[in-house]
Amino acid sequence: MKILSWRLCALMLALLLPASTRAQDETSARTLDPLSRLDPAYRYAVEVLLDSARLAGLPTNPIESKALEGIAKNRNGRQIVIATRDVYRSLVRSRAALGPSATAAELTAGANALRVGITSVELAHMASTRGAGKELTMPLVVLSDLVTRGVARDTASQTIFQLWQKGAADEDFLGLWRGVERDIVSGTDPGVALMNRAREVPTRGPAPTTPPGARSENPETQNQ
């Protein structure tokens, strides 16, 4: 009877202990390995994208961040894989347009710009006119924001490109964005707000050139 009791005790420990350690492992895994919250099949798809990005020398942070954002916002696995794949493809196109010397921040900003409709040709032209030590990140961030807020793609693209050509600094682009954002909140048409504020940006560089693919008509009328 006594031996039986001890054997029963040992058996229960053997059954219950792995369950308790598994619960602890899951908690710590969630902290150390956030992707563990994804279903294995979807997780595998995301990890394939991460590996592909790593092999291509692309930043993996935007892809992983998109997956984690989807998890945090309770999106299903399929939606998460689609979103991360879109980010990966945008990064590939961004690298092709901006060139191998682009920084991770520029590639990410370029990927965002491509997703709002800026063409690879326009990106490549901006990159080709980049001076030494100049970063494309802030102009591209502002460009993506302006299109997201309702400025016509061509208007935003040409205006930002012209300011870039004039040698506008990051602070100029940030100031432009603040002004346009304030005007839009006040009820001004986004395109008009951009054109008005763009005139206030000081000229610091050479005269602008027309980017490839730019339309010939007045950008101010394109947002009507």
Added chain:
Amino acid sequence: MSDQVESLEPDLQRIVDEARRPVALAAGARERLLEAIRAEPAPQRRAALAWMLEPRRFALPPLASAALAAGLVGIGVISGLLIHRDGPSAEQRAAVVAGAPQLPDSLAPRAVKFVLIAPMAARVSVVGDFNGWDASATPMQTLGTDGTWTVFVPLHPGLHTYQFVIDGSSFVTDPSAPLAPDDGYGSNSVLFVKGSSL
């Protein structure tokens, strides 16, 4: 026994007799020996160790055994949950930040202040690519009653996307930062942290 000794060989008999001969001790030798034994410390540790190592048998009814096992497992589970509840400890997080100054200055993290005015919020946190979009990772603090929530976050140079989470469920963008395009999850705010050499 004595009959057997009587019948032994003479040489062997001499040895036996010698062994049986009383040993003459010096005067007081017995007292000195007893005194030395009394002075020797009692071997308590060995006795205690032997007591602890001595095998014993315990008898428990099956129900008590099961209750004991369940209790031990429960202690393990609760301890594990308490240890991992809040993720890495403050010391661990501090260690990560403390390691950063070894990086080149252009890659070293910068302290960035996030601010959101949300007077009706009970709690606000910032989530983004820098904390794995974990709403419990970076809670914001409010001082006073004007509903201004702030937090400082060390961020590496680069482009970061983030949002604020109000009361654990509402994701809102930062009204004072540019937007990233909507990719199906809603737009995010964008923050560009420049390195010193950038």
